Amino acid sequence: xxxxxxxxxxxxxxxxxxxxxxxxxxxxxxxxxxxxxxxxxxxxxxxxxxxxxxxxxxxxxxxxxxxxxxxxxxxxxxxxxxxxxxxxxxxxxxxxxxxxxxxxxxxxxxxxxxxxxxxxxxxxxxxxxxxxxxxxxxxxxxxxxxxxxxxxxxxxxxxxxxxxxxxxxxxxxxxxxxx
Numbered sequence: 001x002x003x004x005x006x007x008x009x010x011x012x013x014x015x016x017x018x019x020x021x022x023x024x025x026x027x028x029x030x031x032x033x034x035x036x037x038x039x040x041x042x043x044x045x046x047x048x049x050x051x052x053x054x055x056x057x058x059x060x061x062x063x064x065x066x067x068x069x070x071x072x073x074x075x076x077x078x079x080x081x082x083x084x085x086x087x088x089x090x091x092x093x094x095x096x097x098x099x100x101x102x103x104x105x106x107x108x109x110x111x112x113x114x115x116x117x118x119x120x121x122x123x124x125x126x127x128x129x130x131x132x133x134x135x136x137x138x139x140x141x142x143x144x145x146x147x148x149x150x151x152x153x154x155x156x157x158x159x160x161x162x163x164x165x166x167x168x169x170x171x172x173x174x175x176x177x178x179x
Contacts, residue, residue, distance in 0.1 A: 004049050006072075009108040009178075010097070010137065012170035022053070029059055036063060044068040044091070052080045061087035068092070073134070074112040078124045085128030092125050096134045099150045103139035108174065119154065126158045138164040 004013055005020040032043070043065060050069040057080075060067060068091030069084075076084070084092075096118055098104045104111045111118070118134075126132045134154060136147070142164070151161040169176040 006049070006110060007108055007174070008097070008110075009106075009174035010167055010170070012172040012176075020049075025055055025059065028056075032059075032063065032065075036065065040065075042066045042068075042090075046070060049075070052076050052084070054083075057083055057087045060089075064088065066090045068131075070095070072111075073118060073121045073125065076121060076125075078121065081121065081125050082128050085125075089129050091131040091133075092129050093133045093135060094122060094125070096122075097137045098139040098142055099136065099147055100139070100142050103142050106141065107137070107139065115150075119150070122154060122159045123157050131160070132158070133160040133162070136162055136164040138166045 003020040004011070007013075035043070045067060047070060050071040052075060061083075066088050069089060070093045073092070073094035073096070097107055097109055099115055101111070101114060113121070122132060122134050136151075147164060151163075154161045167175060169179050
């Protein structure tokens, strides 16, 4: 895909990546097959958002490759995550950004699930994919003790969670305009 259907306030998509659109599957598979023929066996999809499109996952599984993705874990169901793992996914970088619903609201994250469900999805992902990371931003209002406890719980179950990193206000983002 290119672009993203979401409008998170920290993302610089406005000037660079615009509206979400999917690449034609045939074109994507032709490129992938050419790279496989040249000896590539691992792919990392740097995509604005890797969506759970069944035809893409089936096509990846048929090629017996390993791959990693960047995604929003709230877009996936536990069943879809199991399918992703069976298809060869070995790495998931999941943008969570904030552990509180208020923090995600402030970032215009429009998460499809609450924090407890995010935690469950991340743990389900770890049961099916070798490396899972939840990425956090330093979000005003996220209590440090709660962030610490949330990180500890997930790390104890094998999910890597970074210490929250400062929010960088990229030109072209809503946060930059506010600054």
